[in-house]
Amino acid sequence: MIVNLILNTVVLFVGAIFSWLPVVTTLPTIGGFDIDAALVSGMGIFNYYCTIVWPIHTIFLGFLVLMGYYTLKVGLRVFFGNRTPGGQ
Amino acid sequence: MLLFFGKGLITYAADTQYYAEKVTPGDPMDRNFQAVTWPDYCDDSGGTLIDFNLGNSIGGSEYVNLPTTIVCTGSNINWGMNGDEVTGSGTVYASMRPATGGDWSYYVTYYSTPGVAGGVWSTDPPADPTCVSNPLTRIISINPPNGTTTPSGAAITFDVDGCVDSSDIGTISGIKVELKNIDQNVLLLGDSSPNTFVLVNEDLTVGHFYFASTTGAGRIPDGNYRIRACLLRTYFGGWIVNNLANTVNDGLDCISNQFIVGSSTFIGNLSQNGFAEYQDFVAGLTATSSEAVAATCNPLGATFDTRKCITFLLVPGGDTLATTLEGLRQGVLIRFPWGYGTRMINIMSSTATGTPPEAVAIPVRISETEVIDVDFDYADLLAGGAALLDSVRDPFYDKSLRDILEPIMQLVVALAVCFIIYGDLMGSHRHNSGPAEKTGKKT
Numbered sequence: 001m002i003v004n005l006i007l008n009t010v011v012l013f014v015g016a017i018f019s020w021l022p023v024v025t026t027l028p029t030i031g032g033f034d035i036d037a038a039l040v041s042g043m044g045i046f047n048y049y050c051t052i053v054w055p056i057h058t059i060f061l062g063f064l065v066l067m068g069y070y071t072l073k074v075g076l077r078v079f080f081g082n083r084t085p086g087g088q
Numbered sequence: 089m090l091l092f093f094g095k096g097l098i099t100y101a102a103d104t105q106y107y108a109e110k111v112t113p114g115d116p117m118d119r120n121f122q123a124v125t126w127p128d129y130c131d132d133s134g135g136t137l138i139d140f141n142l143g144n145s146i147g148g149s150e151y152v153n154l155p156t157t158i159v160c161t162g163s164n165i166n167w168g169m170n171g172d173e174v175t176g177s178g179t180v181y182a183s184m185r186p187a188t189g190g191d192w193s194y195y196v197t198y199y200s201t202p203g204v205a206g207g208v209w210s211t212d213p214p215a216d217p218t219c220v221s222n223p224l225t226r227i228i229s230i231n232p233p234n235g236t237t238t239p240s241g242a243a244i245t246f247d248v249d250g251c252v253d254s255s256d257i258g259t260i261s262g263i264k265v266e267l268k269n270i271d272q273n274v275l276l277l278g279d280s281s282p283n284t285f286v287l288v289n290e291d292l293t294v295g296h297f298y299f300a301s302t303t304g305a306g307r308i309p310d311g312n313y314r315i316r317a318c319l320l321r322t323y324f325g326g327w328i329v330n331n332l333a334n335t336v337n338d339g340l341d342c343i344s345n346q347f348i349v350g351s352s353t354f355i356g357n358l359s360q361n362g363f364a365e366y367q368d369f370v371a372g373l374t375a376t377s378s379e380a381v382a383a384t385c386n387p388l389g390a391t392f393d394t395r396k397c398i399t400f401l402l403v404p405g406g407d408t409l410a411t412t413l414e415g416l417r418q419g420v421l422i423r424f425p426w427g428y429g430t431r432m433i434n435i436m437s438s439t440a441t442g443t444p445p446e447a448v449a450i451p452v453r454i455s456e457t458e459v460i461d462v463d464f465d466y467a468d469l470l471a472g473g474a475a476l477l478d479s480v481r482d483p484f485y486d487k488s489l490r491d492i493l494e495p496i497m498q499l500v501v502a503l504a505v506c507f508i509i510y511g512d513l514m515g516s517h518r519h520n521s522g523p524a525e526k527t528g529k530k531t
Contacts, residue, residue, distance in 0.1 A: 002401050002402055003402055003403070004412065007412045008412055008415070011412055011415045011416045011419060011420075012415070012419075014416075014419065014420055015415065015416070015418075015419025015420055016419075018419065018420050018423045019419065021423035021424050022423070022424045023422050023423060023424070023427065024422055024423065024424050024425075024427025024428055024430070024431055025422075025431070026431065027428060027431055027432065027435075028428070036431070036435075039432065039435050039436075040435055040438075040442075041442055042442075043435050043436060043438060043440075043442070044440055044441055044442020044443070045441075045442045045443070045444050045445075047438070047439060047440065047441045047442065048441040048442055048443075048444055048467075049444075049470070051441065052470050052471055052473075052474040053470070053474070054490055054494060055497055058494070058497050058498050058501050059501060061501070062501040062502065062504065062505045064433075064436060064437060065505050066505050066508060066509070068433070069509050069512075071429065073512075075426075
């Protein structure tokens, strides 16, 4: 309960700060080209091929995790600057 | 999974025809059939493919991936969640959901052999599967059932039935099972469902997953055992697999069964009784009942218990943690501008498959005056090649190349990712190349 309360309070506080920002539901369309539709279609075909050529799926999952780490690191650098773990 | 309507003809033996026919629960049946014993085609790794070979089907033939695993134990055939053993004139049926969505359909399978008298249909069509009437995401049951005692040396099958609500499709990544010998405090089986587990890769809400069975030399010794199955939840597009809140059995995401093989031990019985008492209390912790907290944490109350009170106050429940993370997602992660990144991550981490491009026609000149178009459907070529490769199996263990290599490759990729992240955190790739600093004093 206590841990949940702390987490919910933090999430509520952070959510309140950013509540004025608009919600993003799809990727933008630039120059008549629908990026969201293209990415969804492309990933669907890629997932289909991954069911056949399974090593690609494993490598792609690892790539996603790695990109997630780098994204998280960039986000932390916004708040902590040079004190971010991992240095420069 | 493709849609199947009407009556399908399946041919396995030269003179025996197998049928699968769509039925409606509640309607009276008037067909006769022989008692069904499934042929030698048993697949305990994820399902059975049946080629219905319908003349009017899409693409020439229909393949239906049955939402179950078949345990090949002689004449005991279990289909779906509510399959029955087939003996004499019983029924065997599977419940399937069309790929295009819609309600569950029920298909009865039976076979007839020319020259052999048919049997009698003995029961009405089956009742709704458990997940249709109650689609709450949960572990439905584990075998062996809780509190059972099996004879010494008996063959035991470990399997799990689970249910996933449509809103959780994509969040649930699989099921993890652990079997532990309590007497020796040894973990005997720790396994997770493979990537082909139909519970999460198909648009289904129900699955029966077979893990292992003890037969022959693999029979487990006498003693007290505990088997636990947990749904693995993922967050942020699969980057986080939730094992944090699955430390207690909440009766939904995690349940445990305790059973005894042959003769039990004193220590094992003590542990099982204590565990059962604890679980009875913990199972009720997920209820948002302030009265329960007050009763447990009130030092003047009759049910005051420090350990239980601290557990209830500090240990986050799985469902509440999921609610918190969902709140983070709705409140922060989908906001502009980083919402574009979240959207891209959701797309890239989705498991939905798409339709490959159509076949490519390449003009080929076959004579001086004649040019024909040769169609290359490379998607079909790849699928055919993959099916051929998957059909090559080790004759002793019945493992395909993927079954053998995929776990190794996953381990290698995971280790590589961990080392890259660790190296980046430690900054091991960076070198101090600056000049040495002078330390002399000026006078």
